[in-house]
Amino acid sequence: MAHVTALYRYPVKGLSAEPLPALGLSRAAGLAHDREYALALGTTAFDPQAPEPLDKGYFLMLRGNAPLAALATRFEPETGRLTIVQGGQDVLCEDLSTETGREAVERFFESYIGPAAKGRPRLVRADGHKFTDGSVISPAFMRAVSFVNLASVRALEERIGTPLDPLRFRANIYVDGLAPWAELDWVGQEIGIGTVRFRGLARTPRCAAVDVDPVTAARDTTLPRDLKRHFGHVDLGIYLEVLADGTVAAGDAVRMPSPVSGAA
Template identity: 25%
Template sequence: MPALPPARVSLLTVSAIKGLGVVHPREIELTPTGASGDRAFFLVDENDALISVTRTGAWLGLTAEYDRAAGRLTVGSPGGTLLSEEVKPSEPVLADFYGYRSASGRVVEGPWSDLFSTLANRAVRLVLADGENGGVDVRPATLLGDESVAELARRAGVDVDPRRFRMLIGFSGGAPHTEDTWEGRSLGVGEALVRVEGPVKRCGTVTRNPSGGAADLRVLRLIKDYRGLGESVFGRGVNFGVYADVIRPGRVRVGDELELDAT
């Protein structure tokens, strides 16, 4: 039964390479592992540990597009295409994701690692994940309400760009933080059906400007000031938004209605 009208999808957010800037398609294909093409690649340091936005904002001005069928990866900036080549995976890597899990993949040969290393001023390697969406952190989907972001901005007295949170599905409608009350319930989103899971513990990523990469706003402190600390899969911390598992894959479009307790 519809419990949230007129709650609707307002923003979709993906990135082919974890750690780069995000793009906002009008629709996605939501699969059991995430949005098709999302977080297909990730970057690691010399110890095979993940390097994400938490550790550097050097790549936030870049976007990536991956044509899996053609095997071609394209990385661009506001000035145009920086590099576009067929992906050639080589030696295997087992990457450490925050000590929470391991992610397997293969290092991509060619000029990719040099490009990202130069920008970050440190040695990194680009990795193609073995599985689709292999760079996803915990669950295949995340949700955050526009009203939650607006409430944060209102209480903090500053503008807050929702892109800072890099959530797969943003939605309009409902009270601030209404998504926190949905844990364990099913949610119809377009053609897809998800089960809402626990809260997302936020990291330093949210402090970075989503366009330039500089740490320019103390978002963690701003959230904590009015929400306090809470428990999550990563332990106690600052929570904002929720995870979700995909029960039924399907197409999700901006403007699609959300239906709580859908089947």
């Protein structure tokens, strides 16, 4: 039976994953504290009082800033504190709810990334806004969660002859027990995971971000090109729209899709 093997959120766009035992999801907001913050390039204009979705190229992210993967981060929503770990040592711990804390984080990344940050990056957040890649498409995509089928990852591994850490694909929900690529047919279909109903919104096209090893920060693969060459597309995983509030936990079963009609 297909089941959930791992769950993650990404409090700061482009920074490391946080494993969670369960995800509390809502139709109105998706996954709380996922891509809640982003580090805007020094040249990026973003108004938190009137937020507009921007392409990921306006922010620090793995496609353009591979060294981000060498950092581990922890975020505590209850206290607002972000901890940055480098080489196994805590190098920064700041309260993101304060101007002083945000400035300290910005100065750290200005030094760490260097000229590619295009000046001092700005740590940005806006109520009700998420810095998901799909945010530029629609509000539904902004609130969507990402899903990866581990059988599809293994199918890619077999073709390229290289083991892959599934965290390269930065999903919220990882599932095993499906046929390879089964998830790509779920667009427009309804599925259930745990107590939550979802609709498949779109396949997830992959860019050069997945070529960065999430542990070593080395850019050591050509996965989008390999996907296209071996499978005729660059997709791995899908975006899911949350249709009903609920919780997804590790071990939860996946209920197979059935067609739905009309918009929710």
